[in-house]
Amino acid sequence: MGLAPEGEGPHPAAARAGRPARRDGLSHDAGRGRGRAPRHPALHARRRPGDQSLHDPPRRQPARPARAALVPRSAVSLVRPPGDAEFAALTELAAEVTGPDRAGAFVRSYLEQHHLLVADRAGAVVGLLAYRTDWFQCTFVSLVSVRSDVRRQGVARELFRSVEEMSPSPRLFSSTVETNAISIQMHGALGFTPSGHIDNLPQGYRELLFYKALLPGRRR
Numbered sequence: 001m002g003l004a005p006e007g008e009g010p011h012p013a014a015a016r017a018g019r020p021a022r023r024d025g026l027s028h029d030a031g032r033g034r035g036r037a038p039r040h041p042a043l044h045a046r047r048r049p050g051d052q053s054l055h056d057p058p059r060r061q062p063a064r065p066a067r068a069a070l071v072p073r074s075a076v077s078l079v080r081p082p083g084d085a086e087f088a089a090l091t092e093l094a095a096e097v098t099g100p101d102r103a104g105a106f107v108r109s110y111l112e113q114h115h116l117l118v119a120d121r122a123g124a125v126v127g128l129l130a131y132r133t134d135w136f137q138c139t140f141v142s143l144v145s146v147r148s149d150v151r152r153q154g155v156a157r158e159l160f161r162s163v164e165e166m167s168p169s170p171r172l173f174s175s176t177v178e179t180n181a182i183s184i185q186m187h188g189a190l191g192f193t194p195s196g197h198i199d200n201l202p203q204g205y206r207e208l209l210f211y212k213a214l215l216p217g218r219r220r
Contacts, residue, residue, distance in 0.1 A: 077119035077127065077155055079162040082111070086118065086125055093128040093145040106130070106143070117162055119146070119155045126150045129159040139167040141174040160190055170214045178206040 082090055087107065095103035110116045110130045119127030127150075130143040141163060146155045164172060174192060176183035187210040195211035 077121050077158045079117055079119055079158055081114065082116050082118045082125070082128075087111075089125040090116065090118070090128055093125070093147065094130075094143060096145050097143050110142070117159055119159055121150065127155040127159055129156075129163060131163050133168055135173065138169045138171040138173055139163065141172070144174075156186055157190060164212075164214055167214060170216070172212045172214055174210045174212075175207050176210075177203065178208050184208065 090107045090111075091103045094107050098106050107116070107130075113132070115131050115133070117129045117131075118125045119129075126147045128143070128145045129141060131139060131141050133139050141160070144156055144159060173195065174187060175198075176187065178184075178197070190212070192210035192212045195209040197209060198207040201207055
């Protein structure tokens with residue numbers, strides 16, 4: 001018996017079943033079950049009340065309650081002289097600049113001279129400024145400190161504005177250590193210009209001086 005041409009010979013399965021071979025060379029069993037994708041075991045699980053199928057229409061979600069509006073922080077501080085019961089708060093603020101060992105004596109000295117101003121927000125002391133008026137007949141800001149959680153909110157600007165208004169001299173000076181980049185930037189933003197420096201201080205760093213000419217309307 002000769003061999004049938006390739007692709008036209010009887011399929012072994014068809015020959016065994018006694019059925020004529022398919023012209024495409026495939027078995028009569030080929031394609032059986034076609035279109036029936038295997039079902040995932042999870043699909044056989046019984047749906048519980050409340051379950052949603054991918055073919056179900058989307059459900060309407062209940063409206064969420066509106067969030068409570070955040071209480072905005074006060075944009076303006078009350079600048080005033082400190083009270084007698086605020087010594088601890090003043091010392092804590094001063095210690096960030098002078099260190100804890102010198103803070104108490106520093107605050108006490110300026111309290112006696114009445115040369116301290118505090119920034120008050122909602123009854124809490126959030127800023128401190130110390131100044132003197134006998135520095136070469138000029139007003140000199142000796143210290144400014146703002147509580148960390150309210151920085152960059154204009155507290156220092158409000159303190160400087162107040163000392164400008166009460167300065168008896170048209171010349172206002174201030175200083176900061178050369179390593180304090182934030183303070184240097186603040187002085188520039190407040191209208192101060194560099195005015196020299198002081199070397200050979202015990203702190204080991206150069207102290208930078210800043211100057212601001214006060215307009216007649218900015219002081220009493």
